Amino acid sequence: xxxxxxxxxxxxxxxxxxxxxxxxHDAYLTGGITTSLGLVARNLLEGRxxxxxxxxxxxxxxxxxxxxxxxxxxxxxFPDPPDQSTKPLIxxxxxxxxxxxxxxxxxxxxxxxxxxxxxxxxxxxxxLLLAGTARRLxxxxxxxxxxxxxxxxxxxxxxxLVPLYDWxxxxxxALYAWILVRSAPRGYPAxxxxxxxxxxxxxxxxxxxxxxxxxxxxxxLLPRLSRRQLVLRGALxxxxxxxxLLPWAARNHRVFHRPILTTTFFWAxxxxxxxxxxxxFGAVLDDRRTxxxxxxxxKLLEYGTPEYDDxxxxxxxxxxxxxxxxxxxxxxxxxxxxxxxPDNSWGIPWAEDLEASYxxxxxxxxxxxxxxxxARPGVAVVKVARKIWEPLLLVLALLTLGADRARFKExxxxxAIPLAGLAATIPLHLESxxxxxxxQIWILFAAAPVAAWLVPGSxxxxxxxxxxxxxx
Numbered sequence: 001x002x003x004x005x006x007x008x009x010x011x012x013x014x015x016x017x018x019x020x021x022x023x024x025h026d027a028y029l030t031g032g033i034t035t036s037l038g039l040v041a042r043n044l045l046e047g048r049x050x051x052x053x054x055x056x057x058x059x060x061x062x063x064x065x066x067x068x069x070x071x072x073x074x075x076x077x078f079p080d081p082p083d084q085s086t087k088p089l090i091x092x093x094x095x096x097x098x099x100x101x102x103x104x105x106x107x108x109x110x111x112x113x114x115x116x117x118x119x120x121x122x123x124x125x126x127x128l129l130l131a132g133t134a135r136r137l138x139x140x141x142x143x144x145x146x147x148x149x150x151x152x153x154x155x156x157x158x159x160x161l162v163p164l165y166d167w168x169x170x171x172x173x174a175l176y177a178w179i180l181v182r183s184a185p186r187g188y189p190a191x192x193x194x195x196x197x198x199x200x201x202x203x204x205x206x207x208x209x210x211x212x213x214x215x216x217x218x219x220x221l222l223p224r225l226s227r228r229q230l231v232l233r234g235a236l237x238x239x240x241x242x243x244x245l246l247p248w249a250a251r252n253h254r255v256f257h258r259p260i261l262t263t264t265f266f267w268a269x270x271x272x273x274x275x276x277x278x279x280x281f282g283a284v285l286d287d288r289r290t291x292x293x294x295x296x297x298x299k300l301l302e303y304g305t306p307e308y309d310d311x312x313x314x315x316x317x318x319x320x321x322x323x324x325x326x327x328x329x330x331x332x333x334x335x336x337x338x339x340x341x342p343d344n345s346w347g348i349p350w351a352e353d354l355e356a357s358y359x360x361x362x363x364x365x366x367x368x369x370x371x372x373x374x375a376r377p378g379v380a381v382v383k384v385a386r387k388i389w390e391p392l393l394l395v396l397a398l399l400t401l402g403a404d405r406a407r408f409k410e411x412x413x414x415x416a417i418p419l420a421g422l423a424a425t426i427p428l429h430l431e432s433x434x435x436x437x438x439x440q441i442w443i444l445f446a447a448a449p450v451a452a453w454l455v456p457g458s459x460x461x462x463x464x465x466x467x468x469x470x471x472x
Contacts, residue, residue, distance in 0.1 A: 001131065001140040009131055009147035013124045017157045021120045024347040025113060028070040029162050032063050033092075034112070037164070038075040040089055041100035042110055050094050050251075051086040052304070072163075075110040088255045091265045091304040094248070095205030096165040112163040119167055123160035126171055127151040130440060133178045134447045141455040146447035153443065155344035155390065159433050165206040166433050172203045173417050173437035176213060177444060180413045188225060193233040197240030204241045205248070208262035209424035214238040216420035220412040256306050265304060266428075267312035273429035274319065277330060281319055285429075334430040335422065342390045342432040351382040358383070390439055396446035404448070417441050 039053040053059060062078055089097070103114045127150035135143025150156075159167045176196065183192040196214060203210030214237030218230055225233070245261050252260040272290055274283035284290055291303050294311060301308045320327055345352065354360060356379045361372050373380045401411060418438030425434045 001135050001143045005140075005144050005147070006128055006131065009127050009144070009151050010124065012148060013127045013151035016151060016154060017120050017124050017160065020157055020161055020347050021116065024158070024161055024349075025116050026071045027161070027347060027349075028066055028072060029158075029345060032066075034072065034163050035059075035063060035066065035075070037092060037097050038100060038110065038112070040092075040094075040097035041104060042075050042080075043086060044097060044101040045104060045110075046080070048086055050089040050097070052089050052091065053084060054087050054303075055081075055083070055085040072112060074112055087302065087305070090252065090256065090260065090306065091263055093165070093205050093207060093263055095202070096168075098205075100163070115163050116161055119160040119163075120157075122171060123157055123167070126156070126174055126440075127153075129171075129174050129178055130443055133174070133181050134444050136181045137444060138448045138451065141451035142447040145450040145454065146443055149393070149443045149447060149450065150440070153389075153439065154346045154386075155342070155433075156436055156439065158345050158347040159436055161347065162433075166436075168206050169203070169210065169421075169437045170440060172199060172210060172213075173421070174440045175199055176217070176417055177414055177441060180217065184410055184413075188221060188229075188233065190229075190232055190236060193236040194240070196237040200237060200241040201244035204245060204262070209421070211238070211241055211262075212420040212424040213417065214241070216416040216423070217413050220416035223409045223412065258306065260306065264306045264309040267309050267316050269428050270316045271312040274326075274330065276429070277333065279326065281315070281323075331426050334426045338422075338426070338430050338432065338435045339394055340391050341387075342435060343387070344390070344432045344436065346382065346386050348382055351379045351386075390442075393439060393442040393446045396449050397442040397444075400445040400448045411445075414441055414444065 036052060039059070040050065043049065043051045043053065059078075059081070062073060066073055100115060103118070104110050107114050127147045130150040131143045131147030133143075134146030156167075156170055159170070176199065179192055179195055179199075180188075183189065186192075193214075196217070200210055200214055203213075214234065218234040218237060221230060221233070242261075249259045249261045252258065268290070271283055272285050272287070274281060275285035275290075282293065284293075287303075294301055294308070299311060301311055350356060356376065358369070358372050358380075361367070361375065365371070365375065367375075369380075401408075401415070404411070418435075418441050421435060421438050
């Protein structure tokens with residue numbers, strides 16, 4: 001792949017992301033979790049250790065203000081309340097608060113923009129990594145196609161603006177894929193799994209679900225490696241993250257008197273996830289309402305503590321045992337919704353505003369889809385593109401996997417990456433952004449038919465890459 005192609009990919013990537021950063025950096029998206037982690041970071045810098053701010057009531061008012069104004073409010077603009085109360089951090093991993101604290105230590109201000117610039121900058125480079133990976137898989141034309149598709153991946157670009165750990169799982173998935181594709185021609189040497197272990201060790205401190213990645217990847221290598229080889233590689237890729245978690249588990253044992261390896265809120269998350277659809281168990285997808293339900297039943301539990309999570313274990317297991325059909329149906333709905341109807345934000349206000357919706361147009365003007373298209377062509381095009389973008393990548397990826405099934409063993413470790421994400425997400429709770437790491441793998445496979453259609457004669461789907469060049 002020519003250097004000029006890499007330059008085009010980078011410029012296109014920046015053209016998508018820089019305007020989002022300029023005009024959408026203070027837009028509201030998952031602001032509640034963002035604020036919680038921002039307050040932890042400030043507590044770190046203010047000498048209160050790894051602690052969550054739990055009060056006073058004015059903090060809840062800050063959450064409500066963000067929802068009402070639909071914008072992020074910097075921690076800098078929310079002074080420490082004089083009667084602030086805290087509790088030791090356990091509901092979230094400490095990796096992202098440490099990142100925020102490090103950046104805020106350098107800048108001297110508790111503002112989100114520095115971490116947003118960092119994430120957007122890395123996001124702009126991500127298409128180059130995918131281009132290099134696809135080139136090794138399918139050739140230069142596919143590498144260029146993957147780079148362009150990744151540069152135009154607006155849902156990922158929009159997520160990179162959110163000061164939250166979820167975006168970091170996207171480059172982790174892409175980096176995993178790059179390491180595996182480079183490793184395949186060399187027979188998957190153990191040193192590559194040492195590198196995967198180091199990536200996983202950083203990842204689990206951001207979100208515990210990263211721990212599922214090496215398990216699925218190693219299992220996917222069963223057709224290619226001996227059991228002895230798999231044991232060694234699994235020990236590296238999965239064992240290193242586990243070892244990295246030991247200091248955190250020791251801290252949790254000291255603070256909570258139990259060796260919690262990652263976080264609590266596992267059972268509470270599953271319970272609230274039941275509230276995604278109507279149910280007769282009383283589960284609701286709302287932290288505050290769920291907590292009020294607990295208090296109303298004379299359970300004087302502190303929100304987010306290990307004891308609070310314990311309360312939901314029996315309730316969850318009871319539903320699983322007595323209503324397996326409900327659980328299976330919920331999982332199926334999540335899978336279909338996540339893969340075919342993700343509806344991730346594109347950060348385009350004039351297209352996502354409620355008054356720009358088709359339903360609002362019908363209620364105020366009447367007419368069908370054609371009338372809507374004539375009245376608001378730009379909005380209609382963006383809305384259609386937003387709905388079909390991620391499902392189209394999935395369909396193209398499946399086309400490659402079907403047409404190039406002779407390379408099934410080679411592709412299986414890559415397919416294991418989205419499978420790990422699905423396995424760690426679907427049983428718990430689904431937000432569309434959780435599946436954006438899987439989109440990186442769909443892009444790799446989707447690049448093959450795109451290259452074959454746009455550049456006739458290129459390897460594309462059903463062909464093989466040319467001899468590897470120097471990585472970009």
